[in-house]
Amino acid sequence: MPRRIGFDNDRYLAEQSQAILERVARFDNKLYLEFGGKLLFDYHAARVLPGFDPNVKIRLLRKLRDQADIILCIHAGDIERKKVRADFGITYDSDAFKLIDDLRQLDLDVLAVVITRFDDQPAAVAFKNKLERRGVRVYTHRAIRGYPANVDLIVSPEGYGANDYIETRHPLVVVTAPGPGSGKLATCLSQVYHDNHRGIHAGYAKFETFPIWNLPLKHPVNVAYEAATADLHDINMFDPFHLEAHNIRAVNYNRDVESFPVLRTILERITGESIYKSPTDMGVNRAGFAITDDQAVQDAAKQEIIRRHFRCACEYAMGMADRTVTDRLDVLMKEFDLSPTDRPVVAPARQAAQDARSDAGKGNKGIYCGAAIELPDGAIVRGNNSPLMHAASSLVLNTIKQLAGIPPHLHLLSPNIIESIAYLKKDILDRNSVSLDLEETLITLSIASTTNPAARLAMDALKQLAGCEVHLTHMPAPGDETGLRRLGVNLTSDPNFASKELFVG
Numbered sequence: 001m002p003r004r005i006g007f008d009n010d011r012y013l014a015e016q017s018q019a020i021l022e023r024v025a026r027f028d029n030k031l032y033l034e035f036g037g038k039l040l041f042d043y044h045a046a047r048v049l050p051g052f053d054p055n056v057k058i059r060l061l062r063k064l065r066d067q068a069d070i071i072l073c074i075h076a077g078d079i080e081r082k083k084v085r086a087d088f089g090i091t092y093d094s095d096a097f098k099l100i101d102d103l104r105q106l107d108l109d110v111l112a113v114v115i116t117r118f119d120d121q122p123a124a125v126a127f128k129n130k131l132e133r134r135g136v137r138v139y140t141h142r143a144i145r146g147y148p149a150n151v152d153l154i155v156s157p158e159g160y161g162a163n164d165y166i167e168t169r170h171p172l173v174v175v176t177a178p179g180p181g182s183g184k185l186a187t188c189l190s191q192v193y194h195d196n197h198r199g200i201h202a203g204y205a206k207f208e209t210f211p212i213w214n215l216p217l218k219h220p221v222n223v224a225y226e227a228a229t230a231d232l233h234d235i236n237m238f239d240p241f242h243l244e245a246h247n248i249r250a251v252n253y254n255r256d257v258e259s260f261p262v263l264r265t266i267l268e269r270i271t272g273e274s275i276y277k278s279p280t281d282m283g284v285n286r287a288g289f290a291i292t293d294d295q296a297v298q299d300a301a302k303q304e305i306i307r308r309h310f311r312c313a314c315e316y317a318m319g320m321a322d323r324t325v326t327d328r329l330d331v332l333m334k335e336f337d338l339s340p341t342d343r344p345v346v347a348p349a350r351q352a353a354q355d356a357r358s359d360a361g362k363g364n365k366g367i368y369c370g371a372a373i374e375l376p377d378g379a380i381v382r383g384n385n386s387p388l389m390h391a392a393s394s395l396v397l398n399t400i401k402q403l404a405g406i407p408p409h410l411h412l413l414s415p416n417i418i419e420s421i422a423y424l425k426k427d428i429l430d431r432n433s434v435s436l437d438l439e440e441t442l443i444t445l446s447i448a449s450t451t452n453p454a455a456r457l458a459m460d461a462l463k464q465l466a467g468c469e470v471h472l473t474h475m476p477a478p479g480d481e482t483g484l485r486r487l488g489v490n491l492t493s494d495p496n497f498a499s500k501e502l503f504v505g
Contacts, residue, residue, distance in 0.1 A: 003376065003467075006296035007051035009059075015286035017060055020172065020207070023284055024067075026275065028201035029171040032188035033284070036208045039176040040102055041088075045209055047490065048224045048301040049291070057207075061108060061174065068172040069111040070103065072096060073182045076115050076124035085178055089485060093127050095178040100136065111173075112137040112166050116183025119143065139164040141183065141190065148262050155269040160193035174207075180232060185263075193270050203275070204267065206283045211236050213250040213280050214288040220301035222251055223332055227308035229253075230328045231321060241278035250280040302336055303469075306343045309333050310492035314475050317495040343492065345471040348372035348380045350494075352391075353473045356384035367474070369498055371395035373489070374469040375403070385435065385498075388418055391472060392480040393441035396465070396487070403461040404454075412455045413441075413448050433499075437479030465489055474498035 024031040037045065039057055046054040053059065061068060078092045085095045100110050113131055115124055118140035128138045141163045144154055153159050173191065175184045188204050195202035210225035222236050232255075239252040241260060256279040263282075268274045276282050291297055309329045315321035333339075341347050353370030360366065369391035371383045381402055383395030397412055406412070421444065422434035436444065442462075449456035466488030474496045476484065484491050 003050055004293055004296035004299075005051035006291060006293035006300065007049040008290045008292050009051065009053045009056050012052075012286060012290035013056060013060055013063070015289055016207075016284065017063055019284045019286055020060075020064070020205075023203075023205045024171050027203035030168075030173070030195055030200050030202035031171065032173045032175055032191050032202065032204050034184045034188050034204070034206045035174055035176040036206060037210065038179075039174075040099060042209070044224075044228055044304070045287075047307070048221050048297065048304045049287070050296055050300045051292075058103075058106060058108070062106065064172060065108060067170050068174055069168045069170045070108065071112050071114060071166060071168075071173060071175045071187065072099065072110050073114045073116055073175060073177040073184050073187050074127075075182045076118045076121050078179075078182065079115070079127050080121040080123045082123075083179070089481065092178040092182075093123075096127075099176075099178065110136070111168065112139055114139045114141055114164075114166070114183070114187050116141050116186060117143045137166075139166055141187065144186075147186070148259065148266070151262065151265050151269060155193065155266055160190040160270075161197075163190040163194075165194040166191060180229070189263075189266060189270070192267070196270050201271070203271070204282070208283040208285045209287050211251045211253055212288040213239075213252065213283065213285055215251065217251050218335065220298045220305065220336065223335060224301040224304040224308070225253075227305045227329060227332050230308070230312060230325045230332075233328075239278050239280045242280040245277035245281075250278070252279050302338060303343060305329075305332055305336065306338055306340060307490065307492050309338075309340065310343075310471075310494070313495040314493060317475070317497070343469070343471065345372040345374050345380065345469050346492075348382050349471040349473050352382040352384045356386075367498060367500075370473045372471055373399050373465070375399070376464075376468065388422065388435055389441065390435055390437045390477065390480055390498075391474070392438040392476060392484060393436050395470070396438060396441065396462075396483075397445075397458070399465065400458040400461040403464050404457045406454050406458055410454055412452065412458050413444055414452075417444060417448065437477050438483030439479040442483055462487060 020033065040055055042054045046052045074092055074096050083092045084090065085092060088095060103110060113136055115128060115138065118124055119142065131138050144159050146153055148154065175188050177184050192202045192204055211222040215222055217236055217238060226234060226236055235254045236251055237254055237257060239250045239257060242248060242250040260279040264274050264276060312321055312326050312329045316326045349370045349372035352372060353368045356368040356370065369385040371391040373381050373395055375381065381395065381399045383391050383398050385391040385394065401408060421436065425431040425434045445455055445459055449459045468489050470484060470489040470491045472493040475493050475498065477498060
């Protein structure tokens, strides 16, 4: 059964563009627009709003390219801690490099990079040096004592005034970042402060996607946002300021609502007036008006809540999350009476592991991993590990055989090649395991395709896996996770370790 589309990208693009330009016109043709969420590859939005283009924001920027500058912010502490963007598996500083490269390929350039809360951290200094030596303008903003409560200090020459000022060229300045907590808001307000001191009546607004203000508070799309930000302790709530000012119930989240009084005061101090009566007023968010099939969107968002439940459980098992976060995900699951097995690939993956264990016999104490994928037509394909292959590898080979119409009994990889790789890993490289992970399997498949027409046919089918749902009964090894990510699947796993070893290379 094909996935139902529930979102109209063209309508969203038209409405969002118009709303942004209207906001620019309200100021002296200088608006600092904080971009919430991901600028490129917003896969969360694509999962909960089926039909949403993960790069629709880039389409918008290209539409406004003659009127917009781009500033990229990154928190120095995130560089120092090597914080990782989960959907790519790369650190925030690497993601910043990638974002600059990706934008350049689209003929969009980053005007400047701002390192926020900079305190001469060694990793942040190295990051700054690398960018500057490659011709990228870099500015540093140090932490302001008492931020954000000490308004008198913040709005002064010793506060925002002490920050480097970034010369911009266009009326719209987009301020983006690899992830939350990167200092986008402070950078915007610092620029507004400097501009107003230069006689430019600049303003601030926020490009938000989630929560969607004109959907119900407990709509699955909004709850999926809570699930995605559980580690930040974000909680959706009605905006009391919006209700009081406009008598309209609007959904926002706790951090924006709690910080609004201080933010409004800061803006009033800088500009001498306040045009915003609520945090919702600050946002430019037309996503709710582009939903075309609410039931499809609700169903997709519920599946995202389950995915986040699995991800959080795995992060807890690896020591990357605490119990309060997993408890929060449990509560969100219960709000919709969701179970892990409501994700269609979970039960088949677990059954694949059980079948492999049964086939091996009761005396075998090995760890048996199962995997399952749901294809666009609703078909489920399974795989499991073996002495020669990881479960993810088995799954992908079984799937592309089915997609290419190749009989299951035909080998895509020659046993001689697999034996040769096993010899290399065990006898030459002294590896404990000879089993092929997915990255190794894909490389082997590409080599086999030069002499095996069936392997070439199957390899061409790999493109069809993008967007498919996959579940593993054990947390993937690095080579499996990287391979599945590059194939573009939506991956979850049970919080089980595939090996008793603590170190995984």
